[in-house]
Amino acid sequence: MGRSMLLLVSGLVILAGIIIASNNKRAGMLPGKSEKSVAEVQARNSSVSLITTAIEKLTIDNEWTGSLESGDLLPGEAELEVYDARSSSYPDGITVGEGGWDSYKILLYSKATYDGYEVITEVMMRRDSFSKYSYFSDIEKSTLLGGADIYFHSKDEITGPVHTNDAFHISGTPTFYGAVTSPSMWRSRNLLGDNPDFQSTTDFNSPVKNLPGATQISNLERSAKTEGLHFDRAIIALFQSNGSVNIYQYDYANNVWGSGVNYPASVHKGLISTSREAFVKGKVKGPITLHSKENMEILGDIEYVDDPRTNPNSTDLLGLVSEKNVIVDKNAHADNGSSDLTLHGSIMALGDSFVVEDYNRNGFKGNLNLLGGIIQKSRGPVGTFGSWTGDTGYAKKYNYDDRLRYSIPPHFPRESVFSILSWKDRVVNKDDELASN
Numbered sequence: 001m002g003r004s005m006l007l008l009v010s011g012l013v014i015l016a017g018i019i020i021a022s023n024n025k026r027a028g029m030l031p032g033k034s035e036k037s038v039a040e041v042q043a044r045n046s047s048v049s050l051i052t053t054a055i056e057k058l059t060i061d062n063e064w065t066g067s068l069e070s071g072d073l074l075p076g077e078a079e080l081e082v083y084d085a086r087s088s089s090y091p092d093g094i095t096v097g098e099g100g101w102d103s104y105k106i107l108l109y110s111k112a113t114y115d116g117y118e119v120i121t122e123v124m125m126r127r128d129s130f131s132k133y134s135y136f137s138d139i140e141k142s143t144l145l146g147g148a149d150i151y152f153h154s155k156d157e158i159t160g161p162v163h164t165n166d167a168f169h170i171s172g173t174p175t176f177y178g179a180v181t182s183p184s185m186w187r188s189r190n191l192l193g194d195n196p197d198f199q200s201t202t203d204f205n206s207p208v209k210n211l212p213g214a215t216q217i218s219n220l221e222r223s224a225k226t227e228g229l230h231f232d233r234a235i236i237a238l239f240q241s242n243g244s245v246n247i248y249q250y251d252y253a254n255n256v257w258g259s260g261v262n263y264p265a266s267v268h269k270g271l272i273s274t275s276r277e278a279f280v281k282g283k284v285k286g287p288i289t290l291h292s293k294e295n296m297e298i299l300g301d302i303e304y305v306d307d308p309r310t311n312p313n314s315t316d317l318l319g320l321v322s323e324k325n326v327i328v329d330k331n332a333h334a335d336n337g338s339s340d341l342t343l344h345g346s347i348m349a350l351g352d353s354f355v356v357e358d359y360n361r362n363g364f365k366g367n368l369n370l371l372g373g374i375i376q377k378s379r380g381p382v383g384t385f386g387s388w389t390g391d392t393g394y395a396k397k398y399n400y401d402d403r404l405r406y407s408i409p410p411h412f413p414r415e416s417v418f419s420i421l422s423w424k425d426r427v428v429n430k431d432d433e434l435a436s437n
Contacts, residue, residue, distance in 0.1 A: 006040075010327035039115035040427060043203070047071055047121040047425075054080055054108050057419055058125070062435040065106075076114030103413060105421070120426040125418040129408040130212065130375045131319060131346035131371045134178055134400040136212055139378040140169055144325075144353055150379040151189055152196070160373065160400025170194045171385075178400060181206035211350060211377060217323060220291055220411045221273050223271025228271030228410075229263060235274045236260075237290055239318075241305050245272065270410040276284045280320065281335065284344065289410045291317035294348075296322035298334025303344045308403055309371070317387035318345030318372070319409025325349050328368075330357040333394075339366035341394065346373045346402075346409060346413030353380025357391040368394035372401050387392040 050068045057064045081091075084106045091109055108123040130136060135158055141147045152158075154172030162176055167184035175197040185204045188194040224230045234250040236257065243265035247341035248257045270287045275436045278292035283302035290296070304316035320326060326349040333341040347354055347370075354374045368382055383393020 005274070026027045028340075028435075032073050037119040042075045043078075043112045043114040043117045043119040044121075044425065044427070045111045046074040046114065049074055050080040050110045051121055054082065055125075055387075057205040058106075066131070067306075068110075070112065075111075076112055079109040080108060083109060091297045098108055100345050106418070118428040120428075121302070122422070122424045122426075126184045126421050127414040127417070128419050129372060129404075129412050129414050130348060131404050131412045132161060133163060133400055134158055134373045135162045135377055136209075136373070136375040137164045137377070137379050138165065139252065140164050140166040141378060142353065142381060144355060144380045146381060149187075149189075150381055151385075153385050154300055155385070155391075155395035158396065158398040160274035160404075163206065163209060168196075170196045173197055174371075175199065179203075183208055206373050208415075209366070210416050211375075212342075212416075216413045217291075217321075217350070220289070220413065221275075221319065223354075223411050224271045224273030224291060228269045229267070229273070231272075231274040232276065233274065234276040234294075235272075236279045236299075237272060237282075239280070239288070239302070241283040241285055243285035244268075245282075246287070247272075250276075281332075284316050284318045286305045287317040287410050287413055288313055289321065291321045291323075291357070295324045295327055296320060297327045297329055298332055298343065300332050301328050302344055303342055305369075309400055312328045312403070314403075316344075317403070317407055317409050319348070319412040320345055321348045321413065322328070322350065324351035326376075328354075328356040328382070330362075330363075333365050339412040340369055341366070342369045344371045346375065346404065346412060349374075349378065349380070349411065351374040353378050354387075355380030356393050361392060364391040365394050367397045370396070370398045372396070373404065 005162070024173060038226050048069065053068055057066070065082045065084065067082065068080040070076065100161070104127045106125050108125065112119050140150065141432040142150050149169045151169045151171040152174035153175060156174040157177070159177040161181075163181045168180075168182060168186040169189060170186050171189035171194055173195050177199045179201045180198055181203045183204070183206055186196060206268070221230070229247070231247070231249060233252070236248040238260070239245040240246060243262050245268055246260045247263060248260045251258050265286055268288070271289055273291040275293045277294045278290060278296045279299050280290060280296065281298065281302055283303055283305050285305045302318065304314060304318070306314035306316050308314040326347050328341065333339055354376045360383075364383070381393070382396060383391060385391045
């Protein structure tokens with residue numbers, strides 16, 4: 001008993017000695033580790049601070065390409081440079097990211113040192129295209145109707161990202177399958193019984209996103225003059241399934257449409273512009289953007305030859321950009337003998353609205369089947385509902401083209417804000433050990 005107890009006590013003494021020795025060793029190491037951690041954190045904070053400042057400057061001035069230094073405000077030494085596709089050289093070891101450079105990407109490169117530690121931060125950013133939206137409006141009231149509210153209602157189904165700088169007006173139970181953002185909470189028509197079905201995320205405290213300004217549109221028109229086709233007359237553009245476009249110009253002297261001219265893809269190069277009205281329909285092959293300084297009118301179905309819902313590798317992609325209204329002709333649905341209308345592409349009405357002609361007459365037509373998106377300054381009516389005479393116009397069936405998150409119609413206008421594509425840190429300590437976050 002005594003011998004066993006002695007062995008037990010001896011074992012505990014030895015174990016306690018080991019623990020004490022280990023703790024003493026750890027305690028001796030803590031100051032060094034603490035110093036290293038502090039140095040790395042200080043360097044990282046300085047590097048990130050310059051990145052944050054640069055992002056704020058880009059928010060104010062989208063064309064900012066300056067440089068920054070830490071000065072006396074940040075610990076250690078830090079500097080930042082901005083690189084883009086025009087830069088002649090880049091720092092060693094940077095990675096441009098998936099897709100390489102394009103004219104809408106920039107790289108913020110920040111380097112900070114503190115007590116022998118160096119932190120390098122690379123942030124790749126890109127100005128997104130408005131084509132990424134399934135639905136976008138600046139104002140949810142219709143200026144064409146004297147400022148009247150226009151509602152999403154129970155028959156409406158919208159997929160993909162949806163944003164307004166105003167407040168959504170809701171009647172009944174419309175369904176939103178994609179992310180919904182707005183600076184204001186949605187507003188009910190009936191107070192009771194209005195219950196939108198948000199299937200994805202919502203943010204009703206989102207910042208305002210400005211529509212493209214005159215400079216962007218001028219760049220689009222200038223690109224059409226130098227790279228594609230530009231006209232000074234009203235045109236009818238009939239897209240052909242082989243990638244060409246038949247163009248008819250209006251003869252103002254004789255008040256007639258001239259004979260059509262076929263322009264193959266090798267000539268129009270995916271970019272067509274007119275300083276007057278444009279009328280459009282047809283089968284779209286390849287990437288094309290059609291721009292008009294006046295109203296643009298849709299005469300019938302506009303469909304991709306290679307539907308991306310069955311072939312995700314389809315390269316058919318359309319952008320329609322009007323500096324005034326995009327109008328759906330009152331007989332557009334009848335062009336193919338159907339009560340529905342099919343539209344593939346991203347449609348932008350900068351002067352005012354996307355609107356259906358005679359939207360409140362001649363009864364209910366059917367579904368407006370959109371694959372792509374609508375971007376407009378103020379909400380335009382496409383139909384009516386709930387009146388004693390019955391519904392009129394179209395029900396909205398807006399489906400998102402997932403390719404639009406990354407693929408963009410030629411020279412389609414961009415947002416004024418940047419999104420972050422990647423954020424990478426590299427840490428080098430005084431022993432030249434490399435770590436990656």
